[in-house]
Amino acid sequence: MTGTNGSDGALIRAEGLWKVYELGKQRVPALCDVSFTIPRNEFLAIMGPSGSGKSTLLNLLGCLDTPTRGQYRLNGRPVSDLSEDALADIRNREIGFVFQVFNLLPRATAFRNVELPLIYRGASRSEREERTRRALEMVDMKDRMGHRPSELSGGERQRVAIARALVNEPSLLLADEPTGNLDSRTGGEILALFHKLHLRGNTIIVVTHDRDVAQQTQRIIHIRDGRIEKDERRRG
Numbered sequence: 001m002t003g004t005n006g007s008d009g010a011l012i013r014a015e016g017l018w019k020v021y022e023l024g025k026q027r028v029p030a031l032c033d034v035s036f037t038i039p040r041n042e043f044l045a046i047m048g049p050s051g052s053g054k055s056t057l058l059n060l061l062g063c064l065d066t067p068t069r070g071q072y073r074l075n076g077r078p079v080s081d082l083s084e085d086a087l088a089d090i091r092n093r094e095i096g097f098v099f100q101v102f103n104l105l106p107r108a109t110a111f112r113n114v115e116l117p118l119i120y121r122g123a124s125r126s127e128r129e130e131r132t133r134r135a136l137e138m139v140d141m142k143d144r145m146g147h148r149p150s151e152l153s154g155g156e157r158q159r160v161a162i163a164r165a166l167v168n169e170p171s172l173l174l175a176d177e178p179t180g181n182l183d184s185r186t187g188g189e190i191l192a193l194f195h196k197l198h199l200r201g202n203t204i205i206v207v208t209h210d211r212d213v214a215q216q217t218q219r220i221i222h223i224r225d226g227r228i229e230k231d232e233r234r235r236g
Contacts, residue, residue, distance in 0.1 A: 010073075011171060011203050012038035012061065017070035019056050019226075030056040031067070032226040038205070043198040045206045045214035048223035055176070057223065058207045062095055062174050063087045075171055092121055096165030096173045100180035102157045104149045110136065110160045111145040117168050135163040138200075139193060155186035162193065166202075173197070173204045179213055191216045 019031040059065040139159040179187030
């Protein structure tokens with residue numbers, strides 16, 4: 001997608017993000033004054049222990065939640081104060097999600113599972129078929145598109161989930177513990193697929209507590225106690 005964010009190439013700009021939860025009379029900060037910029041076509045990890053705030057940050061970046069304070073821009077567009085309907089439209093058009101749990105419809109084929117976001121978007125039948133086939137080809141699942149999830153291995157199911165995340169050609173791919181339910185060999189295959197997608201131009205953020213997974217990326221943002229502890233640029 002073509003952004004409107006100016007000449008600096010930033011896909012994401014987070015400025016002073018806070019997220020505070022109200023628990024009775026208590027105010028519990030989950031994120032505290034978090035700022036960073038992510039350029040296009042970066043492959044990075046957000047890493048931290050349980051309770052560090054990384055899942056809260058994922059929800060903000062994925063427009064699943066809004067910050068208590070601060071500004072979040074995606075593709076140059078300020079999204080912090082948008083309505084629920086506007087956020088839902090951005091999620092469908094700009095962001096692809098990959099989760100630890102594959103979230104596939106059990107009775108639908110791989111093809112139908114991948115096609116679903118295009119149906120929600122109102123795409124024509126011919127466009128849906130072309131984009132769905134292309135997305136499945138990108139994750140090497142062209143020959144398995146007629147199979148249901150129960151007929152696929154864990155790695156194949158995750159590939160289908162990744163194809164579904166890619167089918168709308170989003171600006172951003174967000175992966176939450178994408179290898180968490182996979183054995184080490186299959187997890188390695190999924191990470192190799194992310195590398196391939198990154199080389200094709202995708203911007204990918206992996207949220208993980210696994211150092212081995214994070215080490216596969218170009219950059220690691222370490223979160224602890226709701227704050228950025230370290231921003232480690234590894235290579236590239």
